[in-house]
Amino acid sequence: MKPVDPFEFPPEQMAAYKRARRLEYFTLVYIGSAALFLYLTMGNSQAMRTSWLEDMISLVPALAFLITTRVARLPARSGFPYGFHSAISIGHLTASLALLVMGLFLLGEAVLTLATGERPSIGGFTIFGHTVWAGWPMLAALAYTGIPSFFLGRAKARLAPQINDKILHADADMMKADWMFECATAIGVVGIGFGFWWMDGAAAAIVSANIVRDGIVNLSAAVADLIDEAPRKTTDRTQVEPVPQELARYLESFPWVEKAEVRMRDEGHVLVGEAFIVPRRTDDLVDKIADLTEKAKSYHWRIRDLVVMPVTHAELSGIDKGMKSNSAPHAGLDPATFR
Amino acid sequence: MVFSRSSRILILIVLLSGCDFPRDAAGSLDRIRSTGVVRIGFSQREPWVIKASGEVGGIEPRLIRAWAAKLGARIEWVEGAETVLIDALHHRQLDVAIGGFVDDSPWEKHVGMSQPFAHAAVVIAKPRDGNGQSPTQNAAGQIVGYPGTRPDFAGLVADAGAIPILAQGQRPGAVAAYDFELDRTGLQSAGTILSRERHVMTVAPGENALLLSLDRFLASAADQALVGGSGL
Secondary structure: OOOOOOOOOOOOHHHHHHHHHHHHEEEEEHHHHHHHHHHHOOOOOHHHHHHHHHHHHHHHHHHHHHHHHHHHHHOOOOOEEEOOOOOHHHHHHHHHHHHHHHHHHHHHHHHHHHHHOOOOOOOOOEOEEEEEEEHHHHHHHHHHHHHHHHHHHHHHHHHHHHHHOOHHHHHHHHHHHHHHHHHHHHHHHHHHHHHOOOOHHHHHHHHHHHHHHHHHHHHHHHHHHOOOOOEEEEOOOOOOHHHHHHHHHHHHHOOOEEEEEEEEEOOOOOOEEEEEEEOOOOOHHHHHHHHHHHHHHHHHHHHHHHEEEEEHHHHHHHHHHHHHOOOOOOOOHHHHOOO | OOHHHHHHHHHHHHHHHHHOOOOOOOHHHHHHHHHOOEEEEEOOOOEEEEEEEOOOHHHHHHHHHHHHHHOOOOEEEEEEEEEHEEEOOOOOOOOOEEEEOOOOOHHHHOOEEEOOEEEEEEEEEEEEOOOOOOOOOOOOOOOEEEOOOOHHHHHHHOOEEEEEEEEOOOOOEEEEEEEHHHHHOOOOEEEEEEEEEEOOOOOOOEEEEHHHHHHHHHHHHHOOOOOOOOOO
């Protein structure tokens, strides 16, 4: 059995990938320390407790990235002839679920707090013999956790399209959710200080509705990828990934190829699939196909594995027709419907 | 950029607030100052809150009296069971409720809670024998007396594997007691700590200025909170 070739990022993408790994390790350490800080200052404020739980959930995408990218780069072996790259899709599903669950949890919590009319109170906090309003250390803890999330999120959002990493993209959304929620909590804490007890719940509800939306967008993308949807852009699911189409045109640029169609699926970072070609002549066909396959694989770094299949005109039009009817606007899973 | 805009608003809010911050959602502290009346709910729990010949006393009422004096307010005492007090507090019909509350009680979602003003440990104690014998380490199987006013101690004794019995009068064996009571009652610790408690007071929810006022007072009085024990 011929396993798929081992996968390595090209140098430029490798640098981005290594940078992403460093960012994720930093995220783990930093969110871990932030969670500890919050735990020590949270007192009996429900908002602070929620913020702590939220921190714990926001570790999930970072963990999913670190684990699955390592698994994904394992070489294919006889038991796993397609390699392990699909692990990325599992990681993406996990990260998206974490984002959605967090959004739903925060939204539920906020709506419940508002509905029951529970009034949070923030009193004193004694530190080194001085009693200050406990809101101040809370705001300090929120700034400590919120501000780096802002910069981490932006760095991850920049790296994600470079290596077409969807987990990193979901994690960037998670970081955004993180700092936006810290902001909402800070507004809530100050609001409580002014006696506006409802402000805490109201700010949290608005932000968590936003997180739920991001969770749905990411989750539907992860599910669509697992059903092998035609590849779409990592950062914008409304755009089709152009590589398969470009590859088909590239194959047609060979004089002995009359017509070519390519179908591919996204395995996270990489694309895997089949090319169907109608040859003009069939002499030396096996050698020509071997040569074409090699050239096609080096056409773009994202093309991990490609099977080139010679077909007749009649067969190709059948494939073509199938592709056409499937490429109609997505009714069910198009994330654009959630925007 | 949303972030810098909201942080700018935050800073502005804080600067505008001046010294009238934090505030109460329902203005309790202002009301106490203007009417000169603070409404305190209590439920008896020795030695924190006790009532003898119609007079409320114990560790917590002593603290509350000193705090009320600082506010220049007269105390309106209301007695009720813990659940009833919490309900009244939740509807802001009381300002503060006391009764030996600890910080991990289930009420914290419904009412405000002060910072812990006293750390107390429940220990197994023995009459002091003078010859400085090493205390018994293992509580399992021991018979340990508990006062009739503190049924919660019986549970702690049983959890430690010892056998709780109701202590009537002075008896020579081991008893469960708070660590801060030992000196005064001629007991010494037998080396087993049954439980550690962080004692708090409960405050009407959303009343931040009132809570901060109480917290500030309790922090300043914490050293003396347990001195003098349960006397009236």
